[in-house]
Amino acid sequence: MEIILAISKIGIYAIFGITILGAIFAVTLRNIFHAALGLVLALLGVAAVYFSMEAEFLGAIQILLYVGGIMTLIIFVVMLTSRIGDRTVPTSNHQRYPALVGILFLIAFLIRLVRETPWQLKAELSTIDAITIGKEFMGAYVLPFEITSLVLVVALIGAIVIARSDLKK
Amino acid sequence: MIPLTHILIFTSILFSIGLYGALSRRHVVGILIAVELMLNAANINLVVFSRYTNTNPATGQIFAVIIIVLAAIAAAVGLAIVLSIYRNQKTIYSDEIDILKW
Structure with a gap:
């Protein structure tokens, strides 16, 4: 049991590493199409983080909406524009450094802030299933839900x- | 479970990478990609706080769902604007789009 816990911890840190690697690809690669593929890697890593936090509904939504929908939109627009792989065109502006x-x-500031704040944690982690989320959406949170659909x-x-x-x- | 601070450090790094991308990219779609990264980092924070602290555990996930929907809206409207700008200006680089400056 101890070994399984240790392996799952290592797995979560590996997911963190892969997500940050995908994010670095997404903001630094010259070719915008490759950057979009790096964004796919980062978004799948975020979905894996959701699954590891037992937020299965959010993980499924993440894969459906982001990796399916937004990536299709982005790649569609990337295909419509020219001069993508041109090495003579600079991809970053003068504010880079x-x-x-x-x-x-x-x-550095955020890490120091996170480490020095006394967090009021609860002894037992809470889990929640999709049924409860749906009931809350139709109950206490029906106004944000309706406003979101209107927007x-x-x-x-x-x-x-x-x-x-x-x-x- | 892994401690809360490690997850928060991870999301801080993810957010900062997204902010760097939004500040340094010339390509408009690249800026949109960086904004999506920042929204994802904020979303993980919502889920983590609702799981580790004494709030109603449904609240974080519900607002994470709403943020995902708003991010999809932002991407759709942003890419429509990109298409329109490309059709009129024949450029996609943010420093060449200057018709509002004179």
């Missing part, structure tokens, strides 16, 4: 209006 320095300071409809109609080609007069 100041941004890198600032980000390193931000990481979804408005935004999708807006996206169609923006992206359509010009009307023939």
Whole structure:
């Protein structure tokens, strides 16, 4: 039992490493198509983190929506644009090195903040299943649910209006 | 289970990588990719806090679902704007899109 626990811990840290590796690929690779594939790796790693936290519903949603939907959209747009693999075109702007320095300071600050905060933890981890989430959505959280659906409809109609080609007069 | 601080450090690094990408990329789709990374880091934090602390355990996951939906909306509207800009300006790089500057 001890060995299984140790192996599962190592597995979670390996998932963390793979996710961060995918994220680094997604923001640094020259070719934007390869960067989108790095984003797929990072999103699958985040889905694995959800599964390891016993949030199976969120993990399934993550794979369906992100890895299915958003990646299809991004790759679709990447295919529509030219000059993708051109090595003469710079892929980052002049803020690159100041941004890198600032980000390193931000990481150091956040790590110090996380380590020094006295967290009020509970003795036993809570788990929750999809049935409870659905009941809460229809109960206490019905207003955010309805507002989200309204925003979804408005935004999708807006996206169609923006992206359509010009009307023939 | 692994301690809370390790997961929070992991999400801090993930968020910072996304922020670096959003600041340094020229490609508009690259900036969108970086924003998706930041939203994912925030989402993991919501789930982790609802699991480890004394809140209602459903709250974190419900708002994580709502954030995923809003991220999908952001991607759809953002990519529609990218398509429209490319059709009118024939460029996809954020420093070449300057019709609002003069």
